[in-house]
Amino acid sequence: MAEPAELKQRIRTDLTAAMKSRDQLVTGTLRMALAAITNEEVAGTSAKELTDPDVVRVLTREVKKRNESAEVYAGAGRSELADNERAEAAILERYLPQQLTDAELTDLVDGAVAEVAGGGEQPGMKQMGQVIKAANDKAAGRADGKRIADAVKQRLSG
Template sequence: MSELKATLRSDLTAAMKARDALTLGTLRMALAAVTNEEVAGSSARELTDAEVTTVLAREVKKRKESAEAFENAGRAELAEKERAESAVLQRYLPAQLSDAEISALAQEAVAEVAASTGSAPTMKQMGLVIKAAQAKAAGRADGAKIAAAVKAALA
Protein backbone atom coordinates (compact mmCIF):
# COMPACT_ATOMS: atom_id res chain seq x y z
CA MET A 1 0.00 0.00 0.00
CA SER A 2 1.30 3.44 -0.87
CA GLU A 3 2.33 5.73 1.95
CA LEU A 4 -0.20 8.40 0.96
CA LYS A 5 -3.06 5.89 0.89
CA ALA A 6 -2.05 4.65 4.35
CA THR A 7 -2.05 8.25 5.59
CA LEU A 8 -5.53 8.76 4.15
CA ARG A 9 -6.78 5.65 5.94
CA SER A 10 -5.26 6.59 9.29
CA ASP A 11 -6.68 10.13 8.98
CA LEU A 12 -10.07 8.59 8.16
CA THR A 13 -9.93 6.63 11.41
CA ALA A 14 -8.93 9.78 13.31
CA ALA A 15 -11.84 11.69 11.74
CA MET A 16 -14.22 8.92 12.82
CA LYS A 17 -12.97 9.11 16.40
CA ALA A 18 -13.16 12.93 16.39
CA ARG A 19 -16.65 12.83 14.83
CA ASP A 20 -15.50 15.26 12.12
CA ALA A 21 -18.24 14.76 9.53
CA LEU A 22 -16.70 16.93 6.80
CA THR A 23 -13.27 15.28 6.90
CA LEU A 24 -14.81 11.83 7.28
CA GLY A 25 -17.05 12.20 4.23
CA THR A 26 -14.32 13.78 2.13
CA LEU A 27 -11.74 11.10 2.94
CA ARG A 28 -14.27 8.34 2.27
CA MET A 29 -14.94 9.81 -1.18
CA ALA A 30 -11.21 10.19 -1.84
CA LEU A 31 -10.45 6.61 -0.81
CA ALA A 32 -13.35 5.39 -2.97
CA ALA A 33 -11.87 7.26 -5.94
CA VAL A 34 -8.46 5.69 -5.25
CA THR A 35 -10.00 2.21 -5.01
CA ASN A 36 -11.95 2.75 -8.24
CA GLU A 37 -8.71 3.73 -9.97
CA GLU A 38 -7.00 0.61 -8.59
CA VAL A 39 -9.61 -1.76 -9.97
CA ALA A 40 -10.08 0.07 -13.29
CA GLY A 41 -8.67 -1.69 -16.31
CA SER A 42 -8.13 -5.35 -17.02
CA SER A 43 -6.49 -6.22 -13.68
CA ALA A 44 -6.43 -4.79 -10.17
CA ARG A 45 -3.20 -3.17 -9.00
CA GLU A 46 -1.79 -1.04 -6.19
CA LEU A 47 -1.36 2.66 -7.00
CA THR A 48 1.92 4.43 -6.32
CA ASP A 49 2.04 7.66 -4.31
CA ALA A 50 2.29 9.65 -7.55
CA GLU A 51 -0.83 7.98 -8.93
CA VAL A 52 -2.73 8.56 -5.67
CA THR A 53 -1.68 12.22 -5.83
CA THR A 54 -3.05 12.40 -9.39
CA VAL A 55 -6.38 10.95 -8.24
CA LEU A 56 -6.55 13.45 -5.36
CA ALA A 57 -5.73 16.34 -7.70
CA ARG A 58 -8.56 15.21 -9.99
CA GLU A 59 -10.93 15.15 -7.00
CA VAL A 60 -9.87 18.67 -5.98
CA LYS A 61 -10.49 19.89 -9.52
CA LYS A 62 -13.98 18.33 -9.45
CA ARG A 63 -14.74 20.08 -6.16
CA LYS A 64 -13.59 23.46 -7.51
CA GLU A 65 -15.69 23.07 -10.67
CA SER A 66 -18.72 22.03 -8.60
CA ALA A 67 -18.27 24.99 -6.26
CA GLU A 68 -18.18 27.33 -9.23
CA ALA A 69 -21.32 25.76 -10.71
CA PHE A 70 -23.17 25.99 -7.38
CA GLU A 71 -22.07 29.61 -6.98
CA ASN A 72 -23.40 30.48 -10.44
CA ALA A 73 -26.68 28.74 -9.61
CA GLY A 74 -27.08 30.79 -6.43
CA ARG A 75 -26.47 27.87 -4.05
CA ALA A 76 -23.82 29.43 -1.81
CA GLU A 77 -24.17 26.81 0.97
CA LEU A 78 -23.40 23.94 -1.42
CA ALA A 79 -20.54 25.91 -2.99
CA GLU A 80 -19.04 26.46 0.46
CA LYS A 81 -19.29 22.73 1.24
CA GLU A 82 -17.44 21.90 -1.98
CA ARG A 83 -14.72 24.44 -1.14
CA ALA A 84 -14.35 22.95 2.34
CA GLU A 85 -13.97 19.45 0.87
CA SER A 86 -11.39 20.81 -1.57
CA ALA A 87 -9.44 22.32 1.34
CA VAL A 88 -9.42 18.94 3.14
CA LEU A 89 -8.01 17.23 0.04
CA GLN A 90 -5.43 20.00 -0.55
CA ARG A 91 -3.69 18.94 2.67
CA TYR A 92 -2.58 15.72 0.96
CA LEU A 93 -1.27 17.34 -2.23
CA PRO A 94 2.20 18.83 -2.75
CA ALA A 95 2.48 22.62 -2.76
CA GLN A 96 1.47 24.18 -6.07
CA LEU A 97 4.07 25.95 -8.19
CA SER A 98 3.95 29.73 -8.56
CA ASP A 99 3.39 31.39 -11.94
CA ALA A 100 7.10 32.31 -12.14
CA GLU A 101 8.12 28.70 -11.46
CA ILE A 102 5.67 27.44 -14.10
CA SER A 103 7.10 29.93 -16.58
CA ALA A 104 10.66 28.76 -15.84
CA LEU A 105 9.52 25.15 -16.18
CA ALA A 106 8.01 25.94 -19.59
CA GLN A 107 11.29 27.55 -20.73
CA GLU A 108 13.21 24.43 -19.61
CA ALA A 109 10.78 22.20 -21.51
CA VAL A 110 11.18 24.32 -24.67
CA ALA A 111 14.98 24.01 -24.38
CA GLU A 112 14.69 20.26 -23.77
CA VAL A 113 12.50 19.71 -26.84
CA ALA A 114 14.80 21.95 -28.92
CA ALA A 115 17.79 19.80 -27.87
CA SER A 116 16.03 16.54 -28.71
CA THR A 117 14.67 17.67 -32.09
CA GLY A 118 17.68 19.72 -33.15
CA SER A 119 15.69 22.88 -33.89
CA ALA A 120 13.64 25.41 -31.98
CA PRO A 121 10.14 24.05 -31.35
CA THR A 122 7.23 25.68 -33.17
CA MET A 123 3.58 25.96 -32.23
CA LYS A 124 3.05 22.67 -34.10
CA GLN A 125 5.24 20.96 -31.48
CA MET A 126 3.40 22.55 -28.56
CA GLY A 127 2.06 19.14 -27.49
CA LEU A 128 5.59 17.77 -27.06
CA VAL A 129 6.63 20.76 -25.00
CA ILE A 130 3.51 20.59 -22.80
CA LYS A 131 4.12 16.88 -22.20
CA ALA A 132 7.70 17.58 -21.11
CA ALA A 133 6.59 20.46 -18.86
CA GLN A 134 3.87 18.38 -17.21
CA ALA A 135 6.37 15.62 -16.49
CA LYS A 136 8.61 18.17 -14.77
CA ALA A 137 5.68 19.66 -12.80
CA ALA A 138 4.65 16.20 -11.54
CA GLY A 139 1.15 17.24 -10.45
CA ARG A 140 2.24 20.47 -8.76
CA ALA A 141 0.60 22.72 -11.37
CA ASP A 142 -2.71 22.90 -13.21
CA GLY A 143 -2.56 21.71 -16.82
CA ALA A 144 -4.20 24.88 -18.11
CA LYS A 145 -1.55 27.06 -16.46
CA ILE A 146 1.21 24.88 -17.94
CA ALA A 147 -0.34 25.11 -21.41
CA ALA A 148 -0.61 28.91 -21.15
CA ALA A 149 3.02 29.21 -20.03
CA VAL A 150 4.21 26.96 -22.87
CA LYS A 151 2.18 28.96 -25.40
CA ALA A 152 3.73 32.18 -24.13
CA ALA A 153 7.23 30.63 -24.27
CA LEU A 154 6.73 29.48 -27.86
CA ALA A 155 5.22 32.76 -29.06
Protein backbone atom coordinates (compact mmCIF):
# COMPACT_ATOMS: atom_id res chain seq x y z
CA MET A 1 0.00 0.00 0.00
CA ALA A 2 1.20 3.52 -0.75
CA GLU A 3 2.42 5.57 2.18
CA PRO A 4 0.12 8.39 3.32
CA ALA A 5 0.81 11.89 2.11
CA GLU A 6 3.06 13.91 4.40
CA LEU A 7 2.19 16.93 2.28
CA LYS A 8 -1.49 16.63 3.22
CA GLN A 9 -0.54 16.54 6.91
CA ARG A 10 1.69 19.61 6.45
CA ILE A 11 -1.25 21.48 4.89
CA ARG A 12 -3.45 20.51 7.84
CA THR A 13 -0.81 21.73 10.32
CA ASP A 14 -0.42 25.02 8.42
CA LEU A 15 -4.22 25.41 8.34
CA THR A 16 -4.36 25.12 12.13
CA ALA A 17 -1.61 27.75 12.46
CA ALA A 18 -3.41 30.08 10.02
CA MET A 19 -6.67 29.69 11.95
CA LYS A 20 -4.92 30.53 15.22
CA SER A 21 -3.33 33.64 13.69
CA ARG A 22 -6.69 34.58 12.10
CA ASP A 23 -5.20 34.75 8.59
CA GLN A 24 -8.39 34.51 6.57
CA LEU A 25 -6.75 34.28 3.12
CA VAL A 26 -4.46 31.38 4.08
CA THR A 27 -7.21 29.67 6.08
CA GLY A 28 -9.68 29.82 3.20
CA THR A 29 -7.14 28.75 0.61
CA LEU A 30 -5.88 25.76 2.61
CA ARG A 31 -9.46 24.68 3.39
CA MET A 32 -10.24 24.71 -0.34
CA ALA A 33 -7.05 22.74 -1.06
CA LEU A 34 -7.91 20.11 1.56
CA ALA A 35 -11.44 19.87 0.15
CA ALA A 36 -9.99 19.26 -3.33
CA ILE A 37 -7.67 16.58 -1.92
CA THR A 38 -10.57 14.91 -0.07
CA ASN A 39 -12.73 15.01 -3.21
CA GLU A 40 -9.95 13.29 -5.12
CA GLU A 41 -9.65 10.64 -2.40
CA VAL A 42 -13.35 9.74 -2.52
CA ALA A 43 -13.74 10.02 -6.31
CA GLY A 44 -14.16 6.81 -8.23
CA THR A 45 -15.47 3.47 -7.10
CA SER A 46 -13.53 3.19 -3.84
CA ALA A 47 -11.98 5.65 -1.41
CA LYS A 48 -8.19 5.81 -1.35
CA GLU A 49 -5.46 7.62 0.56
CA LEU A 50 -3.49 9.92 -1.74
CA THR A 51 0.30 9.78 -1.85
CA ASP A 52 2.46 12.92 -2.03
CA PRO A 53 2.72 12.79 -5.86
CA ASP A 54 -1.10 12.56 -6.02
CA VAL A 55 -1.44 15.57 -3.70
CA VAL A 56 1.06 17.50 -5.86
CA ARG A 57 -1.12 16.77 -8.92
CA VAL A 58 -4.23 18.05 -7.12
CA LEU A 59 -2.45 21.20 -5.93
CA THR A 60 -0.99 21.82 -9.39
CA ARG A 61 -4.50 21.63 -10.83
CA GLU A 62 -5.77 24.06 -8.17
CA VAL A 63 -2.94 26.54 -8.90
CA LYS A 64 -3.72 26.33 -12.61
CA LYS A 65 -7.40 27.08 -11.88
CA ARG A 66 -6.43 30.12 -9.79
CA ASN A 67 -4.12 31.46 -12.49
CA GLU A 68 -6.75 31.00 -15.20
CA SER A 69 -9.37 32.74 -13.03
CA ALA A 70 -6.97 35.61 -12.37
CA GLU A 71 -6.51 36.10 -16.12
CA VAL A 72 -10.28 36.13 -16.69
CA TYR A 73 -10.86 38.60 -13.85
CA ALA A 74 -8.02 40.85 -15.03
CA GLY A 75 -9.44 40.81 -18.56
CA ALA A 76 -12.83 41.82 -17.20
CA GLY A 77 -11.34 44.72 -15.25
CA ARG A 78 -11.86 43.07 -11.85
CA SER A 79 -8.33 43.57 -10.54
CA GLU A 80 -9.25 43.01 -6.86
CA LEU A 81 -10.58 39.53 -7.68
CA ALA A 82 -7.59 38.80 -9.92
CA ASP A 83 -5.22 39.81 -7.11
CA ASN A 84 -7.06 37.50 -4.70
CA GLU A 85 -6.78 34.55 -7.11
CA ARG A 86 -3.04 35.22 -7.58
CA ALA A 87 -2.56 35.39 -3.81
CA GLU A 88 -4.30 32.02 -3.40
CA ALA A 89 -2.13 30.53 -6.16
CA ALA A 90 1.00 31.81 -4.41
CA ILE A 91 -0.09 30.17 -1.14
CA LEU A 92 -0.67 26.82 -2.87
CA GLU A 93 2.64 27.05 -4.77
CA ARG A 94 4.47 26.87 -1.42
CA TYR A 95 3.51 23.19 -1.29
CA LEU A 96 4.65 22.34 -4.82
CA PRO A 97 8.16 21.20 -5.78
CA GLN A 98 10.57 23.76 -7.24
CA GLN A 99 9.74 24.24 -10.94
CA LEU A 100 12.27 23.15 -13.56
CA THR A 101 14.35 25.73 -15.36
CA ASP A 102 14.26 25.78 -19.17
CA ALA A 103 17.66 24.03 -19.31
CA GLU A 104 16.52 21.32 -16.88
CA LEU A 105 13.32 20.84 -18.88
CA THR A 106 15.32 20.46 -22.11
CA ASP A 107 17.54 17.81 -20.47
CA LEU A 108 14.46 16.01 -19.15
CA VAL A 109 12.82 16.00 -22.61
CA ASP A 110 16.06 14.71 -24.18
CA GLY A 111 16.05 11.87 -21.65
CA ALA A 112 12.42 11.06 -22.43
CA VAL A 113 13.17 11.04 -26.18
CA ALA A 114 16.10 8.66 -25.61
CA GLU A 115 13.91 6.45 -23.41
CA VAL A 116 11.19 6.19 -26.06
CA ALA A 117 13.79 5.60 -28.77
CA GLY A 118 15.22 2.73 -26.71
CA GLY A 119 18.39 2.60 -28.77
CA GLY A 120 16.42 2.60 -32.02
CA GLU A 121 15.80 5.45 -34.40
CA GLN A 122 14.84 8.96 -33.28
CA PRO A 123 11.10 9.19 -32.42
CA GLY A 124 9.00 11.44 -34.62
CA MET A 125 5.77 13.32 -34.18
CA LYS A 126 3.84 10.01 -34.19
CA GLN A 127 5.50 9.10 -30.88
CA MET A 128 4.86 12.53 -29.35
CA GLY A 129 2.29 11.13 -26.90
CA GLN A 130 4.73 8.49 -25.64
CA VAL A 131 7.48 11.08 -25.20
CA ILE A 132 5.15 13.49 -23.36
CA LYS A 133 4.03 10.69 -21.03
CA ALA A 134 7.65 9.74 -20.26
CA ALA A 135 8.59 13.40 -19.72
CA ASN A 136 5.60 13.97 -17.41
CA ASP A 137 6.59 10.93 -15.34
CA LYS A 138 10.15 12.27 -15.04
CA ALA A 139 8.99 15.82 -14.21
CA ALA A 140 6.83 14.62 -11.30
CA GLY A 141 4.94 17.88 -10.91
CA ARG A 142 7.96 20.14 -11.38
CA ALA A 143 6.71 21.50 -14.73
CA ASP A 144 3.31 22.37 -16.17
CA GLY A 145 1.92 19.85 -18.67
CA LYS A 146 1.58 22.47 -21.39
CA ARG A 147 5.20 23.54 -20.91
CA ILE A 148 6.33 19.91 -21.24
CA ALA A 149 4.18 19.32 -24.32
CA ASP A 150 5.56 22.47 -25.98
CA ALA A 151 9.15 21.41 -25.23
CA VAL A 152 8.53 17.90 -26.61
CA LYS A 153 6.88 19.28 -29.74
CA GLN A 154 9.80 21.65 -30.34
CA ARG A 155 12.34 18.84 -29.77
CA LEU A 156 10.60 16.38 -32.11
CA SER A 157 9.95 18.88 -34.88
CA GLY A 158 13.40 20.46 -34.77
